[in-house]
Amino acid sequence: MGEGNGNATRRECFVIAPIGPDGSEIRRRSDQILNYLIRPVVEARGFVAVRGDEIERAGLITSQVLDRIIQNELVVADLTDQNANVFYELAVRHALRRPFVQLMAKDQQLPFDVQGMRTILVDHTDLDSVESAKQQLGRAIDGMSSETDIVTPMSVALTLQDLRGSSSPREAGLSQIIETLPQMMDILQDLHRHLGMGGATGGGSDDEDHRRVRSLLESLAARGGVTQDELSGLLGGGSSKFERWVEALIQRAGRNHHAG
Incomplete structure (x- = not known):
């Protein structure tokens, strides 16, 4: 123009x-x-x-x-x-x-x-x-x-609908990954901000919200929706328990990536 x-x-x-x-x-x-x-x-x-x-x-x-x-x-x-x-x-x-x-x-x-x-x-x-x-x-x-x-939140939602309705397993799987991206980034930021600053220091100190967040992130890692680099950004400044959990997720994400 x-x-x-x-x-x-x-x-x-x-x-x-x-x-x-x-x-x-x-x-x-x-x-x-x-x-x-x-x-x-x-x-x-x-x-x-x-x-x-x-x-x-x-x-x-x-x-x-x-x-x-x-x-x-x-x-x-x-x-x-x-x-x-x-x-x-x-x-x-x-x-x-x-x-x-x-x-x-x-x-x-x-x-x-x-x-x-x-x-x-x-x-x-x-x-x-x-x-x-x-x-x-x-x-x-x-x-x-x-x-x-031009990509907008509305166009992404409409594209996801088309992918979900596709008979192709590859496109259906792609729709799941795209759909989780915004939520995934929010979760990564929230974990880094809250758990990474000492919220996971003891065996029984995690509240229900943190348990749900960690469960969802584990599910994303199991489906290959989180990369090793993204998870590595969570390391540093957290408790030893939190660091071990993140390292395990990184290994899981790597296995899923190579298997795909």
Whole structure:
């Protein structure tokens, strides 16, 4: 999607954003993000930026919004304040795997479901931050093309459904591994943070949560869903009992890897 010019065919970029009532702080911020960040960047690339409240055509507004989310070549979504409508509309775009860019207020935390997705953070009261966000948005748009492989939490879930329904044992096994990856990484981090700092120092000191976590990690290792390198990262700083348990898991993961 490179730079455009004044004679190029203008395309529409739909802006998903919290809008709020007239005169509210939400509306004021949304207008500033639209007018001083999004609009200059997309217009320089041949797009017209349109937000939901700017749709003029008569008819059902929800239908028109969804039509733009589905049909428009580009969507920019502002996730600030975790507005429910914004996330509903963004989920539709995620499922379609069509080009989009995510923005969010710099002082806010991304919700869990989209933490792994690149998001431009901006402080709309700081001109340097706005300029940086404009540059990031421009680079994101310029790097997009019709061949771009867009991966979202929604697309991963849909792919897993297809793999589960496959008659191929290899694809069915792949779906199990893919499905456990996010949970696996959370477990590794949790073990390193909690058990690795002395939570497993005695024979009866582990609580039920830690036992369940260790049981699940053992199951992942038995299925080849954890690599030796990932497990090795847990070593260091833990009790001798914990270190021995991790070393045993590493050996098990290695056997499963070579057997596969």
